[in-house]
Amino acid sequence: MSASFAAKRLGKELQKISNSLPPGIELVSAENFDEWLLDIKVLDNNPLYQNETYRLKFRFGPSYPIEPPEVVFVQLPDRPIPMHPHVYSNGIICLDLLGQQGWSPVQNVESVCMSLQSMLTGNSKNERPPGDEDFVRVNRQRPRDIQFYYHDNDV
Amino acid sequence: MPPPNTPEEGMAADGLQPLYDEPLQTSSSHPSSEMAHASQDESCILKLDYQNIEYIEPIDDTLLCPICKTPFHSPITTACGHTFCAACINRALETQPTCPIDRQPINKTRDYRRLPLIIKDQLDRLQVKCPNRGCDYECSREHLEGHYERRCEFTQVRCPDPTCTKLVARRDAIATKDCMHVDVACEFCDQSMSFPQLTGHYNHECDANFTECPDCNTPVVRHRLVKHRTQDCPEGNTQCKWHTAGCKVVDKRRIVQEHEQSGCSFEVVGRLMQQRVEDRKTIDELAARLTKVELAQSRRRERRIEHSSRAGRSPIASSSRSAHTTTNLPDITLNNNHMPLFPGSAADDSAAGGSAEDYMLARFERLETQLERFERLETQLEQVRQQAREIDTRQSHMILQQATHFSEQLAEIGSKVGVVNMHMSWLMSLQRQSNAQQRAGSAAAGGSSGSGMSHGSGSGGGARPGSSDDSGVRYLGESRRHSEGRPESLHRL
Numbered sequence: 243m244s245a246s247f248a249a250k251r252l253g254k255e256l257q258k259i260s261n262s263l264p265p266g267i268e269l270v271s272a273e274n275f276d277e278w279l280l281d282i283k284v285l286d287n288n289p290l291y292q293n294e295t296y297r298l299k300f301r302f303g304p305s306y307p308i309e310p311p312e313v314v315f316v317q318l319p320d321r322p323i324p325m326h327p328h329v330y331s332n333g334i335i336c337l338d339l340l341g342q343q344g345w346s347p348v349q350n351v352e353s354v355c356m357s358l359q360s361m362l363t364g365n366s367k368n369e370r371p372p373g374d375e376d377f378v379r380v381n382r383q384r385p386r387d388i389q390f391y392y393h394d395n396d397v
Numbered sequence: 398m399p400p401p402n403t404p405e406e407g408m409a410a411d412g413l414q415p416l417y418d419e420p421l422q423t424s425s426s427h428p429s430s431e432m433a434h435a436s437q438d439e440s441c442i443l444k445l446d447y448q449n450i451e452y453i454e455p456i457d458d459t460l461l462c463p464i465c466k467t468p469f470h471s472p473i474t475t476a477c478g479h480t481f482c483a484a485c486i487n488r489a490l491e492t493q494p495t496c497p498i499d500r501q502p503i504n505k506t507r508d509y510r511r512l513p514l515i516i517k518d519q520l521d522r523l524q525v526k527c528p529n530r531g532c533d534y535e536c537s538r539e540h541l542e543g544h545y546e547r548r549c550e551f552t553q554v555r556c557p558d559p560t561c562t563k564l565v566a567r568r569d570a571i572a573t574k575d576c577m578h579v580d581v582a583c584e585f586c587d588q589s590m591s592f593p594q595l596t597g598h599y600n601h602e603c604d605a606n607f608t609e610c611p612d613c614n615t616p617v618v619r620h621r622l623v624k625h626r627t628q629d630c631p632e633g634n635t636q637c638k639w640h641t642a643g644c645k646v647v648d649k650r651r652i653v654q655e656h657e658q659s660g661c662s663f664e665v666v667g668r669l670m671q672q673r674v675e676d677r678k679t680i681d682e683l684a685a686r687l688t689k690v691e692l693a694q695s696r697r698r699e700r701r702i703e704h705s706s707r708a709g710r711s712p713i714a715s716s717s718r719s720a721h722t723t724t725n726l727p728d729i730t731l732n733n734n735h736m737p738l739f740p741g742s743a744a745d746d747s748a749a750g751g752s753a754e755d756y757m758l759a760r761f762e763r764l765e766t767q768l769e770r771f772e773r774l775e776t777q778l779e780q781v782r783q784q785a786r787e788i789d790t791r792q793s794h795m796i797l798q799q800a801t802h803f804s805e806q807l808a809e810i811g812s813k814v815g816v817v818n819m820h821m822s823w824l825m826s827l828q829r830q831s832n833a834q835q836r837a838g839s840a841a842a843g844g845s846s847g848s849g850m851s852h853g854s855g856s857g858g859g860a861r862p863g864s865s866d867d868s869g870v871r872y873l874g875e876s877r878r879h880s881e882g883r884p885e886s887l888h889r890l
Contacts, residue, residue: 308488346497346498346500
């Protein structure tokens with residue numbers, strides 16, 4: 243039953259998304275209600291992200307939207323991982339919005355994309371999170387199982 | 398010290414939220430029992446799924462639950478003023494006991510508010526379609542549940558076989574008492590499936606779904622092929638639609654249609670015949686109605702005859718019909734021409750020796766004329782009564798007028814008598830005064846009294862006693878009264 247709940251909600255979202263999306267966000271594929279791919283662009287002239295497009299992968303659990311979706315950047319030849327102190331080089335994003343505590347069921351795919359857009363827009367540090375190399379080497383967990391500590395709110 | 402923002406350090410975050418742990422556990426036990434209950438219900442009938450309803454008109458965004466994005470179903474408003482479906486907010490609170498919109502803490506038992514009825518009305522009025530496939534019923538959302546759970550022929554209900562746990566559409570379930578879930582083979586492909594699935598299979602799934610019409614070579618859904626060939630196929634043989642009028646054209650439908658449109662020569666005749674058939678139908682209808690009316694009328698007459706005869710000459714009415722066929726035969730012959738309603742039956746009856754009915758009818762008619770006469774008399778009586786009443790009122794009016802006249806005259810006389818009375822008393826007092834003066838002494842002779850005398854005699858002939866002339870006379874008697882009254886009034890002031 244909860245699986246169908248997620249499906250119904252995603253169906254509504256897909257309907258809305260395929261009609262209109264904010265500028266800089268594009269739906270790449272949404273073949274099922276488990277995994278969607280979207281492309282985002284940073285619209286202002288931030289030199290870090292100019293002329294780049296980033297691929298986002300959403301994975302929805304059966305209890306979406308009560309539980310947050312799993313959102314990561316995906317690396318492809320023409321889709322790099324953006325440089326950001328909250329984005330690990332393997333694409334995992336440390337954003338409270340995507341964690342158990344920060345998530346809210348009123349969020350949706352579109353609002354997550356927009357949050358990520360603005361997260362990149364507001365950044366001026368060309369760096370990875372501290373301990374990135376170790377984390378990327380060690381981590382085998384899925385993003386939803388990782389306990390992030392959201393230490394700063396200004397980036 | 399591990400670097401900040403690393404997963405290891407995040408473990409500390411667990412300890413930050415001990416407050417939420419307790420309500421989370423208590424609330425999680427409750428809904429799970431609810432869920433178990435719901436699943437039990439589902440086995441007998443599938444509940445209407447409000448998130449799966451198709452709305453006819455686009456819904457205003459403000460009526461959508463922010464969690465499920467469908468129009469609210471049994472909504473709840475939180476203390477912070479946000480509204481959600483009850484199921485949605487309950488589920489959201491299981492993982493996080495805060496408002497999903499502004500993250501204010503929410504206590505399920507304390508912070509739920511009653512929803513304004515105006516929103517409920519708005520939701521109830523939304524026009525929806527029945528979610529069942531095949532049903533095209535539309536209604537307001539308020540009524541959908543009743544339709545879906547009790548009336549809709551396409552709602553899945555339990556299989557009529559009590560041992561079967563599967564579901565079947567309601568309209569199929571009534572038809573038979575046997576289990577509907579025995580596999581049947583599709584007659585067009587190799588698949589086998591249960592009966593309830595068969596229609597859907599034919600229309601949407603069957604591999605041999607489409608077949609070519611042998612006449613026109615277009616693909617047709619196979620189980621509609623017969624209908625297609627007899628009614629739609631442009632290459633199928635058919636007759637001109639005016640064949641009843643004598644048109645002999647028989648050809649492919651395409652050609653026949655052209656022939657019909659270009660004007661079949663039998664069309665005029667055909668239309669006339671059609672019209673004739675329609676006319677005939679209305680005539681038959683009217684005739685049927687007429688006989689019905691006649692029957693009702695005759696029945697009513699009979700009843701009235703019975704009634705009147707019972708009241709009047711009961712022996713004739715109650716005795717057998719044969720009795721009066723002999724005794725009152727002349728009546729029948731006399732009154733036979735007053736029976737325009739049953740010309741046929743009257744003739745038949747008279748041929749059979751005159752019937753009791755005819756006699757009764759005649760009697761009845763006579764009674765009726767008598768009744769009429771009575772009625773006429775009654776109206777006349779009424780008229781007379783009215784006239785009498787009129788005269789009566791006129792007379793009483795006259796009397797009243799005269800009486801008032803009399804009373805006026807009486808009043809006048811009364812006043813005149815009063816005047817005379819006053820004159821009398823005045824004269825009497827004058828007399829008394831003069832007597833007293835005479836008694837007091839002849840020596841004292843008052844000029845004033847003399848003048849008063851002269852005055853009084855002068856005014857005595859006058860009509861009015863209250864005129865200014867006699868003020869001098871009244872002075873004697875009344876001045877005392879005045880002087881007595883004055884201190885009293887002063888006192889009062």
